[in-house]
Amino acid sequence: xxxxxxxxxxxxxxxxxxxxxxxxxxxxxxxxxxxxxxxxxxxxxxxxxxxxxxxxxxxxxxxxxxxxxxxxxxxxxxxxxxxxxxxxxxxxxxxxxxxxxxxxxxxxxxxxxxxxxxxxxxxxxxxxxxxxxxxxxxxxxxxxxxxxxxxxxxxxxxxxxxxxxxxxxxxxxxxxxxxxxxxxxxxxxxxxxxxxxxxxxxxxxxxxxxxxxxxxxxxxxxxxxxxxxxxxxxxxxxxxxxxxxxxxxxxxxxxxxxxxxxxxxxxxxxxxxxxxxxxxxxxxxxxxxxxxxxxxxxxxx
Numbered sequence: 001x002x003x004x005x006x007x008x009x010x011x012x013x014x015x016x017x018x019x020x021x022x023x024x025x026x027x028x029x030x031x032x033x034x035x036x037x038x039x040x041x042x043x044x045x046x047x048x049x050x051x052x053x054x055x056x057x058x059x060x061x062x063x064x065x066x067x068x069x070x071x072x073x074x075x076x077x078x079x080x081x082x083x084x085x086x087x088x089x090x091x092x093x094x095x096x097x098x099x100x101x102x103x104x105x106x107x108x109x110x111x112x113x114x115x116x117x118x119x120x121x122x123x124x125x126x127x128x129x130x131x132x133x134x135x136x137x138x139x140x141x142x143x144x145x146x147x148x149x150x151x152x153x154x155x156x157x158x159x160x161x162x163x164x165x166x167x168x169x170x171x172x173x174x175x176x177x178x179x180x181x182x183x184x185x186x187x188x189x190x191x192x193x194x195x196x197x198x199x200x201x202x203x204x205x206x207x208x209x210x211x212x213x214x215x216x217x218x219x220x221x222x223x224x225x226x227x228x229x230x231x232x233x234x235x236x237x238x239x240x241x242x243x244x245x246x247x248x249x250x251x252x253x254x255x256x257x258x259x260x261x262x263x264x265x266x267x268x269x270x271x272x273x274x275x276x277x278x279x280x281x282x283x284x285x286x287x288x289x290x291x292x293x294x295x296x297x298x299x300x301x
Contacts, residue, residue, distance in 0.1 A: 215244025
């Protein structure tokens with residue numbers, strides 16, 4: 001308490017009057033001791049002669065007839081512990097603030113990507129095509145799922161690619177699934193940068209949507225496979241494949257000038273990924289992406 005023992009002797013609980021309840025400064029530790037009741041009295045703060053934060057406990061000593069004889073007070077100095085906790089709390093607030101600013105920055109940049117996708121659909125419609133709003137909604141949903149993951153307390157500059165791809169697959173299945181088409185997944189934990197997750201997720205959404213729409217025409221059954229496997233500490237392989245009819249003869253994917261080509265270009269620029277597409281008649285389409293854990297690249301715009 002910073003006081004000499006001789007200055008405390010004989011003064012009763014008044015020596016505790018300098019301690020104020022941390023949550024109600026009108027309550028002193030002296031008053032809490034005289035009131036009695038609970039063994040744990042609370043957390044109290046005193047300033048002079050030095051800042052002190054204590055947890056206060058009280059114990060009742062009774063006479064043989066059960067009446068009160070005297071009380072014992074125990075004060076536990078938690079000043080240093082509280083300081084460490086406050087510093088840790090302040091650090092977490094700073095980290096959350098940095099993450100919030102980063103999320104706002106990414107939202108701004110990816111809204112530009114959404115605008116670009118909408119404009120491409122509108123341009124296609126002006127040329128006589130049909131705007132595919134359902135597919136566009138799936139692309140936007142991919143962004144939403146990523147921001148949802150980034151809002152978790154444990155997430156910083158990286159996210160779990162396997163879990164993210166599973167969420168996208170579930171969303172596509174919910175929108176496009178038809179009887180007879182089965183989805184198989186094999187996912188391993190894979191920490192990657194946010195840019196990498198976003199780019200790979202957009203490609204996955206595109207390939208899955210195409211598979212549901214075109215891969216099983218006239219068959220009514222089939223299997224779509226998604227894999228996210230670690231190839232080492234810093235390398236991951238993502239495969240999206242189906243066992244459908246395959247691409248038409250003379251057709252490659254992505255088709256130049258279409259939105260799929262823009263999305264694949266974004267993947268290559270933001271992740272430096274090895275990207276390949278293999279297709280054969282009646283053997284389906286297989287899209288493979290080999291990506292690194294950390295890639296310094298610009299935000300997708």
